[in-house]
Amino acid sequence: MKKKMRVVLAYSGGLDTSCILKWLQEQYNAEVITYCANVGQEEELDGLDEKAKGTGAIKSYVEDLTEDFARDYIFPMFQANAIYENMYLLGTSIARPLIAKRLVEVAKAEKAEYICHGATGKGNDQVRFELSAYALNPSIKIIAPWRSADWTFKSRTDLVNYAKSRKIPITIHASKPYSMDRNLLHISFEGYALEDPWQEAPEECHVLTVPVEKAPDQAEYIVLGFKKGIPVSINGKKLSPANLMRELNRLGGKHAIGRIDIVETRYTGMKDRGVYETPGGTILFHAHRALESICMDREVMSIRDQIMPKYADLVYNGYWFSPEREFLQAAITKSQENVTGEVRLKLYKGNCFISGRRSPYTLYDPEIVTFEKDSVYNQADATGFIKLNALRLRIGASAEKPKK
Numbered sequence: 001m002k003k004k005m006r007v008v009l010a011y012s013g014g015l016d017t018s019c020i021l022k023w024l025q026e027q028y029n030a031e032v033i034t035y036c037a038n039v040g041q042e043e044e045l046d047g048l049d050e051k052a053k054g055t056g057a058i059k060s061y062v063e064d065l066t067e068d069f070a071r072d073y074i075f076p077m078f079q080a081n082a083i084y085e086n087m088y089l090l091g092t093s094i095a096r097p098l099i100a101k102r103l104v105e106v107a108k109a110e111k112a113e114y115i116c117h118g119a120t121g122k123g124n125d126q127v128r129f130e131l132s133a134y135a136l137n138p139s140i141k142i143i144a145p146w147r148s149a150d151w152t153f154k155s156r157t158d159l160v161n162y163a164k165s166r167k168i169p170i171t172i173h174a175s176k177p178y179s180m181d182r183n184l185l186h187i188s189f190e191g192y193a194l195e196d197p198w199q200e201a202p203e204e205c206h207v208l209t210v211p212v213e214k215a216p217d218q219a220e221y222i223v224l225g226f227k228k229g230i231p232v233s234i235n236g237k238k239l240s241p242a243n244l245m246r247e248l249n250r251l252g253g254k255h256a257i258g259r260i261d262i263v264e265t266r267y268t269g270m271k272d273r274g275v276y277e278t279p280g281g282t283i284l285f286h287a288h289r290a291l292e293s294i295c296m297d298r299e300v301m302s303i304r305d306q307i308m309p310k311y312a313d314l315v316y317n318g319y320w321f322s323p324e325r326e327f328l329q330a331a332i333t334k335s336q337e338n339v340t341g342e343v344r345l346k347l348y349k350g351n352c353f354i355s356g357r358r359s360p361y362t363l364y365d366p367e368i369v370t371f372e373k374d375s376v377y378n379q380a381d382a383t384g385f386i387k388l389n390a391l392r393l394r395i396g397a398s399a400e401k402p403k404k
Contacts, residue, residue, distance in 0.1 A: 005030040006112040007143060008103055010129070011060075012036060013048045016118040018168050019159045020145050021055050024116060027150055035061045035106050037099045039069045040184030040242070055168055061106060065098060066184055070241030073098055073320075074185055078284055079229040079339075080304070080332045081292075082312040087262045089281045090315050091186025096125060097320035100132035104140060116143040124267050128318035135321035178205060184245045186258075186278040194273050201261055201275045208253045208277040212350040215256040219348035221355065222251060224287045226343070229336030231284060245280050252279025255347040267317045283352050287343040290354040294364045295339045304335045 007024055011017045011034035024030045034052040038045055045062060052060040073094050084090055103115045115133060119125035126144055133140050145151045153159050163170045178189045189205040203211065225233035232238055234247055252258050258279035266272050292301060307328055314325045341359025345352055367376050 005114065006033070006110065007031070007114040007116050008033045008035050008107045008110060008112045009057075010035060010099060010103055010115070010117045011048070011052055011057075012041075012044070012118075013051050015156065015159050015163065015170050018051070018055060018170055019153070019162050019166075020116065020118050021052065021057060022162075022166050022168055023145060023151070024143070025056050030114075031058050033057060033059045033061070033106070033110050033112060035103055036063070037095075037102055038062060038064045038066060039095045039098065040066055040245075041182050044182065051169060059110070063102065065102065066242035067240060069095065069098055070184055070245050074245065074281075075230045075241060076329060076333070077315060078231075078281070078288055079336050080308055080311045080328075081285065081289060082308060082315055083285070084312045084316045085262075085264055087260055088264055088276065088316075089186065089278045089285060090312065091183065091276060091278055091281065092181045092188055093124070093128065093316045093318075094185065094320075095181075095183045096128035096318065097132045100129045101136060101321075103129075104133050104136045107140065108137070114141045114143055116145070118145065120146045122266075122268065122270065124316065124318070127267055128320075131318040132321050182207070184242060184249075185281050186276055189275040190272065194275060197263055197273045205275045206259065206277055208249060209256050209259050209279050210253065212256040212259075215349050216254065219346050220251070220255065221344060221346055222283075223342050223344050224248075224283070225341070226288065226291055227340050229288065229292075229333075229339040231287075248280030248283050251347060252283050252352075253277075256350040257347060257352050258282035259350070283345060283347070286352045286354060287345055288339075290343045290357045291341050291359060292339055294357055294362045295341065295359050296335065297363070300335050304332060307331070 005028050007028075007030045009017065009021055009024065009032050011021065013036070017034075021032055021034065024032050034057045036045065036048055048062050049060045077090065077094050082090055084093070103117075107113075107115050117126070117129045119129060121144070126147070130142055130144070133142060153162065160170070162168075178194065179191045181188045187207050189201070193199055193202055194205065223235050224231055225236070231244055231248075234244060234251075239247060258277050258281065259275075260278070261273075261275050263271050263273045296304075311325065311328045311332070314320070314322060314328070319325050338359075338361035340361060341357065343354065344356035346355045347353075367374055
């Protein structure tokens with residue numbers, strides 16, 4: 001008897017992956033093992049194991065990766081201050097390599113030749129999953145149903161009808177028909193009403209943050225502690241990476257911090273409008289930059305900031321496991337050796353104000369920078385400094401200019 005194909009499916013329990021689970025069985029007579037990585041989806045994970053097995057999975061994994069996600073992915077990325085197209089803090093992008101890594105590892109453990117994902121042929125996730133998988137296992141085989149000639153579904157309605165005909169349990173939220181992705185770093189909303197970039201995003205496109213109109217009228221101060229560019233404490237209390245992100249999300253959400261409405265350029269080239277909430281990440285981003293301002297050498301910071309857009313592109317486009325990302329990460333990690341200390345922030349009405357920063361490695365010297373009398377800096381030294389830097393400008397100004 002021919003051995004059955006065995007597939008590990010990246011499974012969320014939503015409409016697409018629920019239908020894909022059944023489709024793999026019907027189309028390929030496959031044994032399907034579902035894998036769901038808990039990277040902070042919260043209530044979306046309820047009953048997932050039972051649902052997968054009820055739809056025919058021979059085995060179901062639901063694995064808590066929240067600590068790994070925060071420690072090994074979110075925090076190293078924030079050491080780089082990575083931000084895509086000056087707006088997007090890469091909330092969805094950074095979760096994909098971790099999920100792909102575990103898919104490949106589970107496939108190896110379960111002796112499965114194939115992995116499968118439900119990403120569409122238009123989006124970025126197909127690239128992120130597959131580049132990561134191939135980087136980790138060059139011989140892995142990948143099934144991408146939305147790009148398959150055997151996949152006959154063309155719309156959400158087609159999938160709903162298929163699910164009903166196969167008695168697949170699905171939940172359709174008529175009030176929230178958007179494509180959503182949630183994890184410890186953010187939640188994103190795309191599609192439907194948001195496909196018109198002129199239309200204001202409905203309030204239901206927000207989950208983690210209150211509207212700014214409903215944020216407290218009283219500001220709240222917090223102190224965020226760092227060690228080598230990694231956040232370690234809030235208000236003096238040390239927290240695990242995942243719990244620190246949860247607390248920052250709670251604080252930021254309470255004060256309406258971290259809402260953005262952007263049109264970004266997908267790796268495939270098309271423009272896409274999305275509404276994102278990144279409350280904890282927004283606080284972390286501003287606090288980290290504030291601490292760097294007193295701890296990092298000017299030229300080191302300048303070089304790091306020059307490579308940041310490239311680093312952000314690599315994360316966005318799915319090259320987390322590439323040699324070039326690892327090369328940049330080594331430089332970024334080196335740049336953070338002295339980024340240790342505390343930042344005080346004032347949270348108020350959607351804003352995150354820096355109100356203080358301190359570090360045992362500070363380069364800020366009040367004895368030198370003071371406007372009062374000092375004995376450590378000779379102001380006359382600036383004369384030669386200015387003349388040397390002005391030399392080429394003076395030569396250029398004195399040279400004969402071509403006639404127009």
